[in-house]
Amino acid sequence: MTGRQAWGLFWLLVAAVIAWLVFAVWPDWLNAILISKKAFVSAILNGITLAGLYFLVASGFTLIFGLMRNVNLAHGSLYLLGAYIGYEVTSRTGYWLLGVFAGFVVLALVGVVMQVFVFRRLEGDDLRQTLVSIGISIVAADLMLAVWAGGTYQITTPEWLDGALTLPVITAVRSNGASVFLTYPLYRVVVLAAAIVIGVGLWLMLNKTRVGMMIRAGVDDRAMLSASGVNVHAVFAIVFAVGAGLAGFAGVVGGSALSVAPGEDVRYLLASLVVVIVGGMGSITGAAIGALLIGLAEQIGLVYFPTYGIVLTFVIMVVTLAVRPQGIMGKAR
Amino acid sequence: MSLTIPADSAAPQKNWLEKLGAGHIILAVVLVLYPLVASDFFLTQIGGYSLIFGMLGLSLMLLAGYGGMVSLAQITVAGIAAYAIAILGNNNSNILGFGWPWWLAVPFAVLTAALASALIGWISVRTEGIYTIMITLAIATATYYFAQQNYAIFNGHSGYAGIRAPAFWGVNWRDPRPFYYLCLGLAVLSYAAVLYGSRSTFGMTLQAIRDNPRRMRALGYHVTAHKVFAWLLAGVIAGLAGVLLVWFNGRVSPGTIGVDAAIDVLIIAVIGGLRHPIGPFLGAVVVVLMQTFAIDIVGAERFNTLIGMVFLVIVFVSPDGILGLWGRIKPQFAQESLRSGS
Numbered sequence: 001m002t003g004r005q006a007w008g009l010f011w012l013l014v015a016a017v018i019a020w021l022v023f024a025v026w027p028d029w030l031n032a033i034l035i036s037k038k039a040f041v042s043a044i045l046n047g048i049t050l051a052g053l054y055f056l057v058a059s060g061f062t063l064i065f066g067l068m069r070n071v072n073l074a075h076g077s078l079y080l081l082g083a084y085i086g087y088e089v090t091s092r093t094g095y096w097l098l099g100v101f102a103g104f105v106v107l108a109l110v111g112v113v114m115q116v117f118v119f120r121r122l123e124g125d126d127l128r129q130t131l132v133s134i135g136i137s138i139v140a141a142d143l144m145l146a147v148w149a150g151g152t153y154q155i156t157t158p159e160w161l162d163g164a165l166t167l168p169v170i171t172a173v174r175s176n177g178a179s180v181f182l183t184y185p186l187y188r189v190v191v192l193a194a195a196i197v198i199g200v201g202l203w204l205m206l207n208k209t210r211v212g213m214m215i216r217a218g219v220d221d222r223a224m225l226s227a228s229g230v231n232v233h234a235v236f237a238i239v240f241a242v243g244a245g246l247a248g249f250a251g252v253v254g255g256s257a258l259s260v261a262p263g264e265d266v267r268y269l270l271a272s273l274v275v276v277i278v279g280g281m282g283s284i285t286g287a288a289i290g291a292l293l294i295g296l297a298e299q300i301g302l303v304y305f306p307t308y309g310i311v312l313t314f315v316i317m318v319v320t321l322a323v324r325p326q327g328i329m330g331k332a333r
Numbered sequence: 334m335s336l337t338i339p340a341d342s343a344a345p346q347k348n349w350l351e352k353l354g355a356g357h358i359i360l361a362v363v364l365v366l367y368p369l370v371a372s373d374f375f376l377t378q379i380g381g382y383s384l385i386f387g388m389l390g391l392s393l394m395l396l397a398g399y400g401g402m403v404s405l406a407q408i409t410v411a412g413i414a415a416y417a418i419a420i421l422g423n424n425n426s427n428i429l430g431f432g433w434p435w436w437l438a439v440p441f442a443v444l445t446a447a448l449a450s451a452l453i454g455w456i457s458v459r460t461e462g463i464y465t466i467m468i469t470l471a472i473a474t475a476t477y478y479f480a481q482q483n484y485a486i487f488n489g490h491s492g493y494a495g496i497r498a499p500a501f502w503g504v505n506w507r508d509p510r511p512f513y514y515l516c517l518g519l520a521v522l523s524y525a526a527v528l529y530g531s532r533s534t535f536g537m538t539l540q541a542i543r544d545n546p547r548r549m550r551a552l553g554y555h556v557t558a559h560k561v562f563a564w565l566l567a568g569v570i571a572g573l574a575g576v577l578l579v580w581f582n583g584r585v586s587p588g589t590i591g592v593d594a595a596i597d598v599l600i601i602a603v604i605g606g607l608r609h610p611i612g613p614f615l616g617a618v619v620v621v622l623m624q625t626f627a628i629d630i631v632g633a634e635r636f637n638t639l640i641g642m643v644f645l646v647i648v649f650v651s652p653d654g655i656l657g658l659w660g661r662i663k664p665q666f667a668q669e670s671l672r673s674g675s
Binding site: 130136 | 403456459460463464466467468470471472474475478479482483592596599600603635637638640641642644645648649652
């Protein structure tokens, strides 16, 4: 048996165990170890849907970095601003979709403005770009505090998103023999679906379109791309708009699932950082893998060892760095 | 990163007074005499606080200026020393507090901080430039959240309170004047050590590694070991600053090591300038003065906006901070200070 086959067998076994864990009715001893099947499956589902949200934020972050070598540490601020704008638009017009749309568009514009007026002037100067983006995030956090104060907001989702989904997963069997099926909030499933659609869309855009070709060429050799007649600045502005817009979009979507409050900017900045460090800079697939790992670690940690959940995330990051400093899908530099 | 420092010109033998330089002597006299004119408020809240944050900035300057590694985890290292003091010494939070005497607790706290710093360095030295910033930021944030959630060691959200600076040799080091001199003494010690260290073989090697790691590796230097050792040294300075910080505040909580504080340290070092060890202290004075008095200028709420704006302007105008600005205004002076300083 070759090593490849051995790994294949291993992953098949893992998949079988997970499938059994999800679909089988648990014996009592397993319930005793893992609290309850409901808690376990919910943690997994929460992890996956949270990963969807993390992916939305981190994909913008990694996209911007991938092309422009521009670490935008104000990315968390973009998320929070998007959330606030989504809240304002939704609560004033009553249309949630309009709020989501506004979150994307406004933040895309903000992104273009930042790119043109700030980062374009500091091209190729990593450290200053980082410092400037930190400065922007400080000012932005303070100004957002001035406008929206320190309270917590919740973006109301429309009724058609509010229900719960009954999944074909049996959590327990009642004494009369009837099965209890797991119900799960529809909204979170929709978030996950949106993340998957956007992820696939981004992947297609990067790998199958002309713009994507330019972006990938820009990642590898910016000067050559420019020399071959492409308006690099325009490409940069587009990428920044998409990346920032995704952060704003994620802000509205995330603010509807969780809540909007000061401090969320740092939380999502950290999430994006860890996700792209683990997944590999500039890779959409890496962002998806990283988001999945971190989302699952966070939620499973929350259920089984609440205090050390954050440490689990951290351990994943350190182990990844120790084995592959460039991240799981990152290119060796 | 463009933090190159011109090489020392072969200076003729000077006596120690000349070696010290007029600038240093004037500065030392001013700092020693400062308590004669300053009120208690200016002595601790401005003087002591600036010196503590200057030391934190200095530990970052050591890594960034000489090693080319920009760290956002210096406040984390300081926080580890601060927590160690709270846990090993006395606190009134009714949790842990082993009651060790200061002469045992302080070295232990600084050692713990230095080892933690070396560990952070060991994790992050495999990466370069921007990656180091991101990884140290991730480490700092993770530590913050961990401290906030952990009640067994860190006492969660509330942290530790009621930590007092020791009284020995008949001096209560908590009083404004002794505390100021304590801060000044340790700051000068760290400053001199960094200045001396930067001219030592190790310092030179570190700077060479910053400029061309590949060549140094080819020459047979253990690049990783040198960088991790620099982290260890920076950890000692940050640890000392952490001990002073916990004595200054009398308490330590997750807020002390939060992201805001981590960024404050970076702002201080960058505003001051990373070319010379005096930079972080300059930056600390400016930032502490701004934090204290911006409230009077822009109202109680928006002083972060002001500080952020000043930071942005300085980064935009002069990548080398106040030292760089000064260098532009007075080119000759800058030449002199670089020659005598680097």
